[in-house]
Amino acid sequence: MADVEEVGEITEVADVAEVAEVQVVVAHNERATLRVGDVFLKVDADQTRTEVEVAAMAMAPIPTPEVLWHKPPALALAAVPGTALGRLGEPSKASPAAWAAAGAAVRKLHDAPLPPWPGRNLDGIASELDNECEWLVTNGVLPADLVTRNRQVAEAALRPWTPVFAHGDLQITHVFVEGDEVTGVIDWSEAGQGDALFDLAILTLGHEERLDDVVAGYGADVDLDVIRGWWSLRSLSATRWLIEHGFDPFLPGCEVDVLRARM
Template structure:
C-alpha cells in the first residue's frame, strides 16, 4: 500500500509499457506477463544490487526505489565521481562473470558463429542512415564513417550475463558505491561489450574509469562500434516522438565525434 503520496512521475511511457514513480515505489505496467516474469527472474539471478520486488498484480509490478542517485544522464555531464564510475565498471564485471540466463537479451541479435556468436546489423539500419542524410541531421560522410566504425561490432563473442539496457540512468550510486541497478527488462545473455558501450556512450571521458573497474578483457573498438550503431538507429525514433530537434540529441554529437575516428 502506498500512503501519503501526492505526485505521480511518469518515468517511461510508450506502446509496450509504462513506468511510474510514486514516492519510493516504481510501478511498471506491462501487458506482456512473460516479459515481467522474466524481468523478476533476471533480477533474482543477478549477483549485484537490484530493486526489491514489493508485489505483483498483473499487469503491474511494484518495486522499491534504490538509494542514491543515477550515475548520470545521457544528455549532460555526469556529476558522479570517477570512483563511482570505477565502481560501476566493477559491478558490471561481477554481472558478466555470473552464470548467464538461458535466454538471449533482445538487444543482442545473435547468429551461430562456430562456438561463439556475433551480431548482425539491424535490418532497418540502411533506412535509418538514409533518413539521417535526407533530413540533414548529419552529413553523408558522417554516416559513412560511422558505418565503418560500427563494423567492429560484427565480431564473434561468447555470451555472458548482460543487463541489456545499461544506460547510466539505470545505474544508481550512493557516494562512490553502486547502490543498485534498475530496469532489467532486457536482461539475458549477450555481448559484454554491449553493456559497457551502453553505459559509457556520450560519456567517453569516463571510459577509462569503467575499464579500470572492469579489469581487462575490453575491446575498445567494439565499444565504440556499438556507440555508432545505437546512435545511428535511435535518432529518427527520438525525432518522430517529440524529443526535440535532432541537432540537439547526444546521439548526433556521438556520431559527429566518432566520424573523426574512422
Template sequence: MDEVEVVVAHDERATLRVGEVFVKVDGHPTRLATEVRAMHLAPIPTPEVLWHEPPALALSAALGVLGAPSEASPAAWAAAGRMIRRLHEAPLPPRPGRPLSDVEAELEKECEWLLAHSPLPSEVVEHNREIARKALTPRPPAFIHGDLQITHVFVEDDEVTGILDWSEGGPGDAMSDLAILTLGHEERLEDLLAGYGTDVDRGAIRAWWSLRSLTAARWLLEHGFDPDAPGCEFDVLRARMRESS
C-alpha cells in the same frame, strides 16, 4: 501523499515514481516477466520486486543523464565498473541472446531511414555505419544488462545501490554494456574501466557507441525525444567523424 512523477512514457511502456516506489506498465505480454527473471539471476544489486501483476510491476527505488555532464565521482564510475564485471562473469541466463544477424539487419534498416529522413549529413551516417559494423564481430557471450543506460544505475556514497530496467537482460556482447553506459560520456570510460578492468576491446566499445546511436535515433524521434540535443546521440555520431579527420 507523494507526488506521482512520470519518469518515462511512450506507446510501448510507462514508468512512474511515487516516493521510493517505481511502477512500470508495459503493453508487451512477457517483457516484465523477463525482467523479473533477469533481476533474480543477476549477481548484483537490483530493485526489490514489491509486486508483479501484469501489465504492471512495482519496484523499490544515478550516475547521471544523457546530454549533461556526469556529476558522479571517478570512484562511483569505478564502482559501477566492478559491479558490471561481476554481472559479466556470472553464469549465462537460460534465455537466448539476440542473434547478430538481427542486429545487423536493424543497423542497415535504421541507417537507410536516417539517410532518407534525418538532418544528419549522409557522410556522418555512412561513416558511423562502417564503424558500427565492427560491433558485429562474434564474441563469447556474457550475462549482460542489455540496456545499461546511465539513468538505470543508481549510486550513493560512491557505491552502486541498484541497477534498474532488466527487460533486455540475457546473453550478449559485454562490450555493448560498457558502451551504452558511457554513451555521451566517453570521457568517463577510463574511470569505468578502473573498476571493470582494462582487458576490453576499446574498438568494439566505440563501434557500439555508433551502433547504439544509429539504431536508437528513429525511435527517439518518433516518441518525442531529441537525439540532436547537445551531448546526445547525434553528437556521439559527429564525434566519430571528428576522430577520423
C-alpha cells in the same frame, strides 16, 4: 470491477507512498513508468519484457530493486537508494571511483551464470542497423556522410562474441550510486545473453571521458574500437525510435553528437 487483492495492492502502494503525488518518469505507447513516493509502477504492453525483468533481477549478483508485487501488466518496484550515475547530455557529478565501481559491478554481472533465455543475434542487429541507416538518409534526418562514416565505425562491433549475462540497456540513468558505491541497477527488461562490450559502451555513451574509469573498475582488457563501434551502432539504431517517441537525439551531448564525434 477490481477484486479484493487488487484493492489491497493499490492501498499498499498508497500507504507506502503516504499519498505522495504521481510522477510520470517515462510514458509512450509501449510502456509507462510512474513514481509514487518510493514506489515505481511499470506498465508494459509486452509482458515478455516484464517477465524478463523480474527473472533477471532475481538472478543478478548485484543490487537490484525489490519487487513489491507483479500483476500483469503492472510491476511495482521499490526505489533504490542513491542517485543516478549521470544523464546523457549532462556532465556527471559522480566521482571517478563511483564510475570504477560501476565497472566492477558490470564485471560481476558478466561473470555470473548465463540466463537461460537467448539475447539478440548478430544477423538481426546488422539488418536492423542497415535499415535504420537507410531511413536516416532517405528521410534527410542526418547527412549521408555522417551516417556512412558511423556505419563504418559500427562494423567493429559486428563480430562474434562470447555471450555473458548482459543487462542489455545499461544507460547511466539505470545505475545508482551513493558516494563511491553502487546501490542499485534498474530496468532489466532487455537483459539476456549478450556482448560484454555492449554493456560497457551503453554505460559510457556520451561520456567517453569516463571510459578509462569504467575499464579500470571492470578489470579486463577491452577493445576500444569495439566500444566505439557500439557507440555508433547504438546511436544510429536508436535515433528514429527516439524521434518517434518524443525524445530529442539532437540535444547537446546526446546521440547525434556521439555520431558527430566519430567524424
